[in-house]
Amino acid sequence: MSAAISRTVHQSTLDDANWVRWSLITIALGFIILFLCVPLALVIIQAFAKGFDAYLSALSQPDMQAAMRLTLLTALITVPLNTVFGVAAAWAITRFEFRGKNLLITLIDLPFSVSPVISGLIFVLLFGTQGWMGEWFLEHDIKVIFAVPGIVLATLFITFPFVARQLIPLMQEMGSEEEEAALSLGSSGWRMFFLITLPNIKWALLYGVLLCNARAMGEFGAVSVVSGHIRSLTNTLPLHVEVSYNEYDSVSAFAGASILAGLAVVTLILKTFLEWKQKNERATASL
Amino acid sequence: MSIVLSNISKNFGDFSALHDIDLEIPEGELVALLGPSGCGKTTLLRIIAGLEQTDKGQILLNGEDKTQHHVSQRGIGFVFQHYALFRHMTVFDNVAFGMRVKDKKVRPSESEIAKKTHALLELVQLDWLHNRFPDQLSGGQRQRIALARALAVEPSVLLLDEPFGALDASVRKDLRQWLRNLHHELNVTSIFVTHDQEEAMEVASQVVVLNKGRIEQQGSPADIYDYPANAFVSKFIGQTNEFQLSHFSTDWFDKVGLSISKEVTKDSIAHVRPHDIEITKTTNDTPVTLKDWQHLGALIRIELTKNLPSGKSKAVFAEMPNEQFKRLQLSRGDKVDLKIRHAHWFH
Ligand SMILES: Nc1ncnc2c1ncn2[C@@H]1O[C@H](COP(=O)(O)OP(=O)(O)OP(=O)(O)O)[C@@H](O)[C@H]1O
Ligand SMILES: [Mg+2]
Numbered sequence: 001m002s003a004a005i006s007r008t009v010h011q012s013t014l015d016d017a018n019w020v021r022w023s024l025i026t027i028a029l030g031f032i033i034l035f036l037c038v039p040l041a042l043v044i045i046q047a048f049a050k051g052f053d054a055y056l057s058a059l060s061q062p063d064m065q066a067a068m069r070l071t072l073l074t075a076l077i078t079v080p081l082n083t084v085f086g087v088a089a090a091w092a093i094t095r096f097e098f099r100g101k102n103l104l105i106t107l108i109d110l111p112f113s114v115s116p117v118i119s120g121l122i123f124v125l126l127f128g129t130q131g132w133m134g135e136w137f138l139e140h141d142i143k144v145i146f147a148v149p150g151i152v153l154a155t156l157f158i159t160f161p162f163v164a165r166q167l168i169p170l171m172q173e174m175g176s177e178e179e180e181a182a183l184s185l186g187s188s189g190w191r192m193f194f195l196i197t198l199p200n201i202k203w204a205l206l207y208g209v210l211l212c213n214a215r216a217m218g219e220f221g222a223v224s225v226v227s228g229h230i231r232s233l234t235n236t237l238p239l240h241v242e243v244s245y246n247e248y249d250s251v252s253a254f255a256g257a258s259i260l261a262g263l264a265v266v267t268l269i270l271k272t273f274l275e276w277k278q279k280n281e282r283a284t285a286s287l
Numbered sequence: 288m289s290i291v292l293s294n295i296s297k298n299f300g301d302f303s304a305l306h307d308i309d310l311e312i313p314e315g316e317l318v319a320l321l322g323p324s325g326c327g328k329t330t331l332l333r334i335i336a337g338l339e340q341t342d343k344g345q346i347l348l349n350g351e352d353k354t355q356h357h358v359s360q361r362g363i364g365f366v367f368q369h370y371a372l373f374r375h376m377t378v379f380d381n382v383a384f385g386m387r388v389k390d391k392k393v394r395p396s397e398s399e400i401a402k403k404t405h406a407l408l409e410l411v412q413l414d415w416l417h418n419r420f421p422d423q424l425s426g427g428q429r430q431r432i433a434l435a436r437a438l439a440v441e442p443s444v445l446l447l448d449e450p451f452g453a454l455d456a457s458v459r460k461d462l463r464q465w466l467r468n469l470h471h472e473l474n475v476t477s478i479f480v481t482h483d484q485e486e487a488m489e490v491a492s493q494v495v496v497l498n499k500g501r502i503e504q505q506g507s508p509a510d511i512y513d514y515p516a517n518a519f520v521s522k523f524i525g526q527t528n529e530f531q532l533s534h535f536s537t538d539w540f541d542k543v544g545l546s547i548s549k550e551v552t553k554d555s556i557a558h559v560r561p562h563d564i565e566i567t568k569t570t571n572d573t574p575v576t577l578k579d580w581q582h583l584g585a586l587i588r589i590e591l592t593k594n595l596p597s598g599k600s601k602a603v604f605a606e607m608p609n610e611q612f613k614r615l616q617l618s619r620g621d622k623v624d625l626k627i628r629h630a631h632w633f634h
Binding site for chain 1: 336337338357358359360361363364365367369371372373374375384385388389436437439440
């Protein structure tokens with residue numbers, strides 16, 4: 001965040017009058033403090049409102065623990081799957097010519113353009129007891145909606161653009177000459193991928209994985225629709241925060257929120273690091 | 288290894304990039320693939336290497352049909368136009384790559400690989416750079432590393448796509464000579480792409496002229512220069528002056544010594560190389576005027592204007608040795624007589 005601000009300052013010294021500069025900076029900073037820093041601080045204050053012990057005991061409640069476990073489980077399943085999917089999609093789009101390519105590119109972005117609630121509803125329509133495939137699942141005694149599989153599916157859907165979105169522009173820019181060179185030197189396709197492609201895309205890939213993970217752990221809307229809010233069973237951490245808050249258990253709610261906020265901060269730091277790494281790499285590549 | 292292409296065609300959508308290409312290249316030749324931009328040189332090279340699939344036709348290497356073989360199975364070294372060095376690997380690792388990815392059964396030991404890599408780097412005279420990364424090299428150095436990397440797998444055919452395309456003129460000259468010597472030493476059947484006719488003539492033992500996806504002519508540099516098969520080749524290889532019969536009077540053709548044979552029609556065009564035009568100073572009333580000249584090292588390039596019967600004028604270029612030009616003691620605006628020693632007629 002601070003990097004972005006200092007860059008603006010340098011650019012605007014070129015021509016803007018001083019007062020324009022300072023008022024813009026003040027507005028931007030004010031906004032950030034009011035809408036980002038204050039709420040974050042409030043979360044922490046509320047979480048510790050009844051002391052450190054209350055905070056710890058809120059975190060160690062079985063419901064809270066179950067919510068954290070479910071959130072981790074969801075991320076553990078969806079992030080690797082979407083990493084593989086993202087790489088495959090980016091590969092197909094940047095390395096092959098085929099009919100329907102533009103449609104695929106558009107479809108990859110679909111989860112970004114549809115409201116998460118709608119995404120959740122789609123899964124209810126598909127797999128719910130009244131849904132299209134509901135009967136089949138009912139007969140085979142498989143519960144998707146209001147159960148863990150539904151949560152995983154919804155998260156999978158919501159987070160699938162992240163990795164592909166990071167890789168497609170990079171792989172387009174890189175071109176396939178190095179890969180072709182590797183093949184012409186006798187390398188197999190797999191070796192080419194692990195020895196040539198992967199080292200070149202690793203930072204962008206990690207960046208995509210990071211964003212994918214942050215969203216997988218933080219997703220609320222779609223998961224809320226399919227979860228059914230069953231305590232200890234189908235509540236992810238964001239859902240547990242909401243449930244606790246609605247039940248006036250504010251320490252629990254804010255303790256959970258503080259974990260999510262901490263996750264966000266860690267993500268932000270890693271994200272900055274990865275951005276810096278990518279920029280460095282591109283700078284040397286373009287020499 | 289000999290290369291035989293028969294009936295190769297390639298379409299990109301509706302666009303026909305290559306059209307019925309037939310080509311035979313005997314073992315050990317150094318062939319230049321020459322043609323204007325977009326004529327299909329890179330496409331042809333990529334098809335031979337297996338980086339692109341041909342729509343029809345066959346590719347035989349040493350008599351063996353390799354049309355369906357994957358790139359990695361063709362044993363062809365490919366040097367890319369922009370080098371395509373592995374940017375995250377050192378020069379050493381780049382060159383060693385081809386040996387390291389071999390199957391376990393045939394892979395040399397790491398010490399053998401190191402020995403061979405250093406030998407190759409010495410061959411391209413860059414062993415001292417083995418620890419550098421590609422972005423720390425100059426263009427000419429990258430070029431040579433790309434070549435060393437391709438040679439590491441002992442390819443039976445070497446394909447080079449505009450090997451000197453991105454380099455400045457003096458580096459190009461050096462590398463041309465160097466490539467020819469290297470080819471002498473290794474004797475690998477090689478094809479290199481260029482759109483610089485001078486480069487093709489200087490380096491290659493055979494030249495293949497390509498235009499709009501078709502082969503116009505194949506032959507030794509001398510053949511192609513002295514006996515161009517058609518107007519395109521004549522114009523593309525070296526400079527020519529074009530004289531269309533209908534634009535001049537037949538008298539004038541007689542006067543400058545151009546004989547008009549039976550096949551010549553109104554639309555026939557005589558192609559005359561600048562060095563096949565001789566000029567002499569005259570006081571007669573001739574329609575040719577000396578306009579200007581430029582020094583091209585040992586030669587002088589002379590710009591003349593010829594008034595046409597139609598009232599327009601045409602620029603004519605002649606070339607002659609410096610000394611000879613000095614002896615003529617010409618100045619701008621002088622009237623001159625032309626003698627044309629040799630012309631190619633295209634109908
Ligand atoms: N992948 C592709 N899709 C569509 N058209 C292509 C493709 N590759 C090449 N072409 C077309 O085929 C023609 C031949 O291209 P090619 O790259 O072989 O030309 P070239 O002779 O190597 O030209 P240059 O000297 O500019 O490199 C060009 O008109 C090009 O636009
Ligand atoms: Mg090309």
